[in-house]
Amino acid sequence: MSILKVENLKAYYIATLYGIKRSVRAVDNVSLDIEENEIFGIAGESGCGKSTLLKVIVGLIKPPLSLIGGMVLYNSGKDYISPFLLSLEEFNKIRWSFISYIPQGSMNVLNPTRKINRTFWDVIKTHGSEEEKKNLKTITEEHIKALGLPLEVLNSYPHQLSGGMRQRVTMALATILKPKIIVADEPTTALDVVVQRGVLQLLERIQEIYQNTLIIVTHDMAVHANIAHRIAIMYAGKIVEVGKTRDIFKNPKHPYTKYLINSLPKIGDKSIRESAPGAPPSLLNPPSGCRFHPRCPKVMDICKLEVPKLAEIDSGHSVACFLFTKEVEEV
Amino acid sequence: MNLLKRYILPRLIQYFIVIFIGITIVFLAPRFIPLDPVISVINRITAYGAQYMDPEALEKLTETLKELYGLKGSIFEQYIKFWKRLFRGDFGPSLTIFPTPVISIIKNSLPWTAGLLIIAALLSWSIGNILGGLAGYFSNKKWAKVLSVIAMVIYPIPYYIMALILIILFAYVFPIFPIVGGYSIGINPSFSFIFSLIKHAFLPALALVIVGIGWWFLSMRSLTSTITSEDYVVYAETMGIPKNKVLFQYVMKNSMLPQITNLALQIGGIFSGSLVTEYVFSYPGIGQVLYMAINNGDFNLLMGIVTFSILGIATAALLIDLLYPLFDPRVRYR
């Protein structure tokens, strides 16, 4: 049963500066179904709209980002609710207790002039039940212990901790109320490899303890290979391929996915890695038709005119490419 | 211990450098300027008295004046002497109110200036920062934009012009407040004395506070709008923490910090402003005495006031700097 549904989502950045109005089509007609208890990875180059997709999923829509169309639905157990349709108070109730978010560069999200335990208490006071509010100290301490972090961090200021530790504290902060869905944006970027490993293990541990759904966005395919159950590949604001991690790595379909997988180093293989020619397109005015066509080695005439629809070609494996499907996306 | 070495010691050193540079300027000023203060004082005495002075008496007077000004000996000896006198608090007698020592004139007027300065600085700092913080956080609200425009119009106006505008307004258009003096004459120290005190200090303080608020408002607004886009504020909002808490505990608490340092830097400017304002409103503080000293060519008094200002402002700035670690844990623990 899916816990989160994204339907035909469109979200653009719209800005006016010195009289010129521009929109950046960061998320353009994206649909996803995310299952309960799975680790779902979203991959793509930087600037392909994956972070924006996450922000919209957690309901963080602030100018210049604006929602153009489509829907995000959370499965609350009884029925589907949408963060877009809730009042701020109703939305506040489900934030952190149902869905929580670990942002990019999460080592900088802690208030430098506030002790860390105060921030945990702020969260519990805002979203916790009466029971939880009463025991906020013990809940915080038990949570920190359960995640295997030292208790001393609670009584420190952020600048007293290392970057990796701050990142882990942020993860603890996001999971303090045991949410059903955790959304993490580039959790391993800007960390060195050893710390990266620690952070990934912590994420897996959280998922194991609380049996919740984890959505991870990163450009790092190795991270996806390590922990994701399913992966979506994003290119220029669109999902081009979705499938089980194994299928994506062993049997990539979309030409862009192929480039992504082939550019990974393999043990024992010393040949030069091939990457997609050209540069990712500007989302200010993306190419017509399939957005990958200017860089695609197998480009056909139809690719320049029509947008391919994401269609299932194998069980649980969907691709948006005219090599595999004739379905055209309606605009 | 670490705090002492890393934070307090550099500031103490800086404090002594400030005083050293300031006092040296005061020492050098009369010596590098083609005007001889001794001759100008003698000219003044002979011009006022219009009485005949025999050359011998004149010679003697010149000698005593030279002694008084510390103009004897090599420039290095003079410099050492200058510092020695400074430590004794000896600035010689005032020439206008002869022979009252300069130090006691300053002592009499200092509380007036200090009171006005501290009240004006604290009021403008807190009001300006709170309003600026709110306007920076709610920058899209209409009232925030209106406040910003008002602050932008007020801020560039010098204290003096602001004082003049207030005088024009309150003395001629709405005559509510007395425009001169420190208190009404003939009132005993009592509740009505205090009331009179406040009434008289109101306009000078208002001029200082209005201009001050403009400055603090604008700097706080830009600091706050920077802080508002910091990751930790954005994340606090994402976590759905109530707006009030975000504003005070996450935004203002952090944007206030640079304003404490700024207060230490600006205190000299506020002091300069209060000198001018006092003069305009004939408020009996240092500014008034300073004006008297300038008008009568009373170099002793002038030097005394300038030296005192340097010591006072540098000390005030140091104290504010030393209080800073109490507010910023990043400096406190390392």
Place this chain on the structure above:
Amino acid sequence: MFVILKDLFKYDKRFAFGFSVILILLFLSILSFFSPYNPVLWSLVPKNLPPSLKHILGTNSMGQDIFWNITHAIKNSILLGSLTAVISITIGTFVGLVAGYRGGSVDRALMSINDSFIVLPSLPILILLSTMLKERLTIAVIAVILSLFSWPWGGRQVRAIVLSLREREFTYTAFFSGMGTLKTVLKEHLPFVIPWVMANFINTILWAIGMETTLAIFGLSSLETPTIGTTIYWANQYQALLRGIWWWILTPVIIAVFLFLSLYLLSVSISEFLDPRTRLQRMRMEEVST
């Protein structure tokens, strides 16, 4: 350059206002060259006349036409401000460049001197200096004295810019491709520093005119030269306000307010334009439109 000014004028109301007012004031100051009266002489016209067609801003108690007098005052004040700005920015830029590029103990020494001048109360010291020089005060001398306290702000800023530039990639590129230090500074870094210096220039003019006005109140300016400050000084000396000659005191006060406001708005608008965050956005926009 011209395009930038045009853009700012079109899309930034503050710039448009400041720029227009400054143009008007500059025009007034140019008018002073066609003044029918010598600003130094007294009793050229009847005294204390209220504004009329013949004397549009009236006359003062010294028998001078206030309108023509204020044109001289604006010119002299702007001249004084610009002179101070030139002197103090030269010193400040030099100190900032040396501190930033030499670094180490040179930097520490220069910056502690720099900061000392920021903390020191400027007005009392300036009063001391100008009292001592009272008989010899001219616009140029005042500008020199004022520079003593206006260079450190620029010095600090230039140093900060240099420190950030020094670590940038293109500096290393220039260095490793064999460009000399001096040439790197002049060719690669100066273009970054100049716009900031311009904003600072305007701020210094603003500060200097305000300070001269303040000194003039105490009678410590070149009293024969009409400036905005001395005009107010003479109006006060003759008790203009008390005697109801409001046009005498109000004219310089209003001119001063407009001058300060417009200079300030110009500097705010320019600094905002220089802000790397808005600049980056603009650059992206340009990329798109071309």
